[in-house]
Amino acid sequence: GQQLNQSPQSMFIQEGEDVSMNCTSSSIFNTWLWYKQDPGEGPVLLIALYKAGELTSNGRLTAQFGITRKDSFLNISASIPSDVGIYFCAGQPDHYGGATNKLIFGTGTLLAVQP
Amino acid sequence: DGGITQSPKYLFRKEGQNVTLSCEQNLNHDAMYWYRQDPGQGLRLIYYSQIVNDFQKGDIAEGYSVSREKKESFPLTVTSAQKNPTAFYLCASSIIGGMNEQFFGPGTRLTVL
Numbered sequence: 001g002q003q004l005n006q007s008p009q010s011m012f013i014q015e016g017e018d019v020s021m022n023c024t025s026s027s028i029f030n031t032w033l034w035y036k037q038d039p040g041e042g043p044v045l046l047i048a049l050y051k052a053g054e055l056t057s058n059g060r061l062t063a064q065f066g067i068t069r070k071d072s073f074l075n076i077s078a079s080i081p082s083d084v085g086i087y088f089c090a091g092q093p094d095h096y097g098g099a100t101n102k103l104i105f106g107t108g109t110l111l112a113v114q115p
Numbered sequence: 116d117g118g119i120t121q122s123p124k125y126l127f128r129k130e131g132q133n134v135t136l137s138c139e140q141n142l143n144h145d146a147m148y149w150y151r152q153d154p155g156q157g158l159r160l161i162y163y164s165q166i167v168n169d170f171q172k173g174d175i176a177e178g179y180s181v182s183r184e185k186k187e188s189f190p191l192t193v194t195s196a197q198k199n200p201t202a203f204y205l206c207a208s209s210i211i212g213g214m215n216e217q218f219f220g221p222g223t224r225l226t227v228l
Binding site: 003004006030031033035040041042043044045048050088090092100101102103105106107108 | 119121146148150155156157158159160163165173203205207209210211212214215216217218219220221222224
């Protein structure tokens with residue numbers, strides 16, 4: 001099955017630094033979602049995007065739905081140790097036509113924050 | 116509290132045995148999903164169901180079976196035909212139509228010895 005290209009695969013940063021990660025697809029998407037997964041737990045939804053160009057914030061997190069509808073970006077400002085985890089993008093290709101709520105997931109970005 | 120529960124959290128089975136993973140939700144969601152996650156990889160869809168008594172194969176359905184007899188429940192059976200069953204299994208649910216947001220349970224880690 002198709003998986004989204006997510007980069008970087010991993011990031012090791014110092015507390016207080018800003019973080020950026022992105023997700024790209026070869027086809028047009030109508031939805032972009034960003035999840036965070038703590039070790040041994042299920043993913044938790046952070047931000048949902050439904051319109052091209054949409055910019056949405058959730059605390060220190062900001063995500064954007066790319067204008068081309070083929071990509072999305074997640075930024076974390078002033079990182080703290082509890083930001084550690086795996087961040088996944090997910091989306092729904094436009095050609096699904098709204099007949100299903102199936103999603104395609106990215107391969108994840110592992111974030112490590114050193115205090 | 117509304118949410119999705121999966122049980123057990125950890126499961127050990129001998130090779131060749133079938134095992135059933137539980138998933139229950141009280142969010143009144145119509146759709147439910149099962150994913151498999153392997154180390155360093157994303158989530159791969161095993162099966163999904165959009166309505167009671169109906170379900171569809173995902174990308175990696177071979178060696179798995181499901182049932183959807185109640186809206187709240189979507190159990191997954193890992194059969195002996197699954198060649199490499201050791202993995203982290205995640206259940207999710209969503210509404211149908213409108214927003215595409217899926218909400219996940221805490222997962223079950225299955226280890227086949």
